[in-house]
Amino acid sequence: MKTIGVLTGGGDCPGLNAAIRAVVRAGIRKDCETLGIRNGWQGLIDGDVEPLTDFSVSGILPKGGTILGTSRTNPLKEVRDFQKIQQNMKKFGLHAIVVVGGDGTLAAARDVAEKGIPIIGIPKTIDNDIVGTDASIGFDTAVTTVTEAIDRLHTTAESHHRIIVVEVMGRDVGWIAIMAGIAGGADEILIPEVHFTMEEVCKNLMARYEAGKKFSIVVIAEGAHREDIGLPPVPDHIRDECGHEKFVGVGNLLGKEIERRMGVETRVTILGHVQRGGSPTPYDRVLATRFGVAAVQLIQEGKFGTMVALDGYRIRSVPLRDAVSRQKTVDAGFYELAKLVIGGRK
Known part of the structure; x- marks a missing residue:
C-alpha cells in the first residue's frame, strides 16, 4: 500500500476541499492511504500530519477554504528545513506529495521535486495566471x-x-x-x-x-x-x-x-x-475533483515533477518547470474583444 501526502499552500480559495476529497477517495480506490499535511509546506517541515479517511472528507465538497490550513512557507529557505522534509518523508512512509497551490507554491514544488522528492502539482488560484492549464481551481467562483x-x-x-x-x-x-x-x-x-x-x-x-x-x-x-x-x-x-x-x-x-x-x-x-471565500461553484467542484483524481493516477504511473492541467475539456499533465516558467496574462486580442462590447457609447 502506498501512502500519499496532500498539502494546500498559498492563499485559500473555493475548491481546495473538493481536491483534497478527490485525492483521498481516488486513493482508496487505488489501495493508497492519504495523510493530510497541515498548513502547507510548514506542516511537512514540522511533521504535522493527520490520516485522511473517507469519513473525514465526507461533507467537505461544498465547503470553502481548506480543512488542512495553509501557509506561504518557503520549504527551501533554510537548508535544515529541506532536511526535515526528507526525514519526514521517511518517517511517515510517504511515497509522493500532492501539492495544491498557486504559482508560488508550485514554484517551490518544482524546486523540491528537482531535489528528488516525488511531487504532483494541482493548480489553484483565483487569478488564473498559471500557464499550461486553461483554468485553475477557484477562478470560476x-x-x-x-x-x-x-x-x-x-x-x-x-x-x-x-x-x-x-x-x-x-x-x-x-x-x-x-x-x-x-x-x-x-x-x-x-x-x-x-x-x-x-x-x-x-x-x-x-x-x-x-x-x-x-x-x-x-x-x-x-x-x-x-x-x-x-x-x-x-x-x-x-x-x-x-x-x-x-x-x-x-x-x-x-x-x-x-x-x-x-x-x-x-x-x-x-x-x-x-x-x-465561500462555497465553490459547481464548475470548481468538478474541476477540483477531476484534478484530484488525475493526481492520484499520475502517482500510480510514477509521473512525478508534473502538474495536472485542463486542456479544453481534457485533463492532461505538464512539467512543473513549464507550469511556473511565466505567468499567464490577458492577451491583447482578448482585451480588444472586451473593448468592442463595453461602454455602449455609440
Missing part, C-alpha cells in the same frame, strides 16, 4: 462572485446616476477583472497588462454621460499601474517580505480622480477577500 457584485452595483449606480468603481483582485494579471467585467456589463475595465490614461478613461465615461447614460461601472484590478493615475511607484516601506506591494486601494485613488475631473458623484467598492 471568484468570477461568479464579482459578477454578482457588479450586477447589484448596477442598480444603485443607475438609480443615483453615479459612477461606481469596483476594485477586484489581480496583482499582475487581469483575468478576474476582464471576465467579470464582460459578464457584468462593465463600462471600463482596467487591468495590469494594459496601460491607460485618465484622460482616456474620463473621455469614455463622459461620452456615455453625454449620450444620456447617466451612470457607469468601472472595474479595475488591484495591480493596475498607479502611474497611470499620476501616482508615484510604491516605496519599499509599504511592501511585504516578498517585495510585493501592500495594496492600499487603487480603486479609491481612481474614484477620487474621476470625480475631480468629471464632477460626477463617484463611489468605490473594494471586494477584497470576499472573492476568495
